[in-house]
Amino acid sequence: MSTHIPSPEHRLSKDAVKVWLISDALLNIIGFVVLGILFYLDYRYDWYPWVYWVLIAITILSIISSIWSLIKPFLLYKNWRYGVDEQFLQLKSGAWKEMHQLVPMTKIQSVSTVQGPLLRKYGLCSISIETMGSSHSIPALPKEVAVALRNQIAQYAKVGEVDRL
Amino acid sequence: MRPQRYHPLVMLFELGRLIKNSAIAAFYLFVLQWQSTSAFVFYGRIIFYFIFGISLMAIIQRWLTKRYELDEHAFQLYKGLLKQTKQSIPYSKVQNHSQHTSFVHRMLHVTSLRFETGISGEDAAVVFKAITKAEAARIIERVTGSDEAQDEQLNASSHQDDAAHEGIHAPARLHGEQAGGRSACNVNLSEVLDKDEEAAPNNISVAQNRSTRTIHFQPTRKDTIKASFTSLSFLVLIPLLVSFYFKLNDMFHVEQEAEGLANQVLSSWWLTIIIILALIALSLAFGMVRTYLLYGKYEISSDDSHIYIVRGVLNESSFSIAKDKVQAVEIKQPLMKRLLGLAEVKLTSAGDLSLEDAKLSSSSLYPYLPVQQAYAMIQEILPAYELSNMMQKLPKASLWSRLARPSWIFIIALGALLYFTPSWFGFHGWWWVLAAVLLISIILTRILDYRNARYVMNQRFIQFRTGSWSTHMFISKREKVIEVKVARNPIQRWLGLATIETTNRSKPIYHASIQDVPLEQAVAFFEWYKGRAKEIKLTD
Numbered sequence: 001m002s003t004h005i006p007s008p009e010h011r012l013s014k015d016a017v018k019v020w021l022i023s024d025a026l027l028n029i030i031g032f033v034v035l036g037i038l039f040y041l042d043y044r045y046d047w048y049p050w051v052y053w054v055l056i057a058i059t060i061l062s063i064i065s066s067i068w069s070l071i072k073p074f075l076l077y078k079n080w081r082y083g084v085d086e087q088f089l090q091l092k093s094g095a096w097k098e099m100h101q102l103v104p105m106t107k108i109q110s111v112s113t114v115q116g117p118l119l120r121k122y123g124l125c126s127i128s129i130e131t132m133g134s135s136h137s138i139p140a141l142p143k144e145v146a147v148a149l150r151n152q153i154a155q156y157a158k159v160g161e162v163d164r165l
Numbered sequence: 166m167r168p169q170r171y172h173p174l175v176m177l178f179e180l181g182r183l184i185k186n187s188a189i190a191a192f193y194l195f196v197l198q199w200q201s202t203s204a205f206v207f208y209g210r211i212i213f214y215f216i217f218g219i220s221l222m223a224i225i226q227r228w229l230t231k232r233y234e235l236d237e238h239a240f241q242l243y244k245g246l247l248k249q250t251k252q253s254i255p256y257s258k259v260q261n262h263s264q265h266t267s268f269v270h271r272m273l274h275v276t277s278l279r280f281e282t283g284i285s286g287e288d289a290a291v292v293f294k295a296i297t298k299a300e301a302a303r304i305i306e307r308v309t310g311s312d313e314a315q316d317e318q319l320n321a322s323s324h325q326d327d328a329a330h331e332g333i334h335a336p337a338r339l340h341g342e343q344a345g346g347r348s349a350c351n352v353n354l355s356e357v358l359d360k361d362e363e364a365a366p367n368n369i370s371v372a373q374n375r376s377t378r379t380i381h382f383q384p385t386r387k388d389t390i391k392a393s394f395t396s397l398s399f400l401v402l403i404p405l406l407v408s409f410y411f412k413l414n415d416m417f418h419v420e421q422e423a424e425g426l427a428n429q430v431l432s433s434w435w436l437t438i439i440i441i442l443a444l445i446a447l448s449l450a451f452g453m454v455r456t457y458l459l460y461g462k463y464e465i466s467s468d469d470s471h472i473y474i475v476r477g478v479l480n481e482s483s484f485s486i487a488k489d490k491v492q493a494v495e496i497k498q499p500l501m502k503r504l505l506g507l508a509e510v511k512l513t514s515a516g517d518l519s520l521e522d523a524k525l526s527s528s529s530l531y532p533y534l535p536v537q538q539a540y541a542m543i544q545e546i547l548p549a550y551e552l553s554n555m556m557q558k559l560p561k562a563s564l565w566s567r568l569a570r571p572s573w574i575f576i577i578a579l580g581a582l583l584y585f586t587p588s589w590f591g592f593h594g595w596w597w598v599l600a601a602v603l604l605i606s607i608i609l610t611r612i613l614d615y616r617n618a619r620y621v622m623n624q625r626f627i628q629f630r631t632g633s634w635s636t637h638m639f640i641s642k643r644e645k646v647i648e649v650k651v652a653r654n655p656i657q658r659w660l661g662l663a664t665i666e667t668t669n670r671s672k673p674i675y676h677a678s679i680q681d682v683p684l685e686q687a688v689a690f691f692e693w694y695k696g697r698a699k700e701i702k703l704t705d
Contacts, residue, residue, distance in 0.1 A: 003661070003684050003685050003688065004688065005651060005687065005688050005691055087695070087698040088695065088698075094652075096654065096655065097652055097653065097654045097655075098652065098653045098654075098658070099650060099651070099652045100650065100651040100652075100691065101648065101649070101650045101651075102648065102649045102650075102691060102694055102695070103647075103648050104647070104648070104697065104698075104701075106701065106703070107647045107648065131647060131648060132283075132515075132647055132670055132674075133647055133648060133668050133669075133670060133674035134648065134668065134674065
């Protein structure tokens, strides 16, 4: 018996790391600006003393999470794998908690490509897949690959199943 | 057939619901504040009249504009006056249907009917709030009949496989006999058909079904008594009495007036004992009557294609699901039922299962079945399901993995205890006593969880058993599982374990998982699921 779940072979685009780093940095900057404004208002209007401590706590958490957001994209990229064949879509992700998912093509209801402004700048696309019970997404693939994959999944997912006793 | 209006009594039931929903607001505005002259109450009443009036008109308007039609394959639903919508729901999408006849329905000689589909969103069900019994029967025949005809076409080959499969089981023989009875019935019907040309072909198959229905379970008096004790329904009277007393007290100040009486009663011990005994007898009787009303008249039956559950004495409900639409079977045993050797069997359906009385989900076969009978019944009703008694235990390492998991409840509780440090009866060390008790109970629960966990995958089925104090068994067919997942956290990676999870259609979506199986079993689980490709039958 094998003690290894075969990983699917395809990886995300390498530019994904850049995109995530930039988008996280932008979010962090916005977050810190908001925090700064709140600190100023607190100082200016002399809010309740507990507000100050809450703000301090939020700042500490934000600093931790912004440090984490410098590491996270690399781990995400390193561990993400996906694979498609005629019958199944297989996904693998997670550095800390490793996750393998297997979705039959016949259960896929819809598949679409999504592109935000940052992804567009790097010519990337993410794919979102809806099944009867859940939704999955493959983030940051090169656009041609994403479109081809979307069409391929749509092709495979065309067939349905018959309920049996 | 032309589209027709719903039964006019639908308006009455909608009115009833409107009154029920607005009762609290009305009570506040017109009873509690009846003397008030404040502007808030004044305008509140105006708004109330306004909304009530609009709702009334909406009820009438809805009835006037909504129509339905049953064609060969689908419900055609029409609604709207200015913005007209037409919805078409194919019968094949119906996951289950239920019929509910409340006391009021019965007095008016109508019933209510509901077809659940697996569609997400608001219009997921076709609902007839009031409908004549004859029309209800006609619709059910139309829906289930055609569903079957379609299945027979599509699954002609697969049925043969299943039949070969079922040959092993005793119930299959029963089916054989029924099949004999059915063909006899067929002859009669075809004679009738010759005379009456108008009878739709669908009706035959349903008539056949009627004759082949087997009753699997009807509770005896003993079952009902057992159920009333297991459900602890005799305790229900106590809070009712207490709240009744307080309400009475508010209105009539019973306490002061009855004080003299109470003193007298309490002073004579025998009177006290008699009253207590009377109260106990009363609550036992109350519990039994309540259980009888809910579960007294219960009937589980099935035919070749459908499962039927009928229950209720005053409010009668029936529930029916096609066997091929059963997504999974669950056997639940809360602690109390485990001690008494009882179990609840639930069928999972992709459609919504909650009836109007949400307390009793109708998909549950009788909730107080003796365990052995429960297992036997699953085999009888769903011969395509194979229950395995040879389930695998988890390895020792799983226990360590379970114990090593951080318990958020404990961490939060410990934090709260340290912060508040409760001191009762002059003792300040309660925090560590409580923390120790909590820790021990968490560890005990995890050990039980480890000991109860079982799993097995065979050819076409998967079976999980989980739970610590109460247990929960899950059985599904490979083709009904819509997704699988294997997850491993660092501890599990270190110990060579994994968590496996299945997803099934249901509302809401149903996840079943078992933690800490050996890695090779998780790999086998993935392979097992990949094997489904061989057995599913694809549409063209």
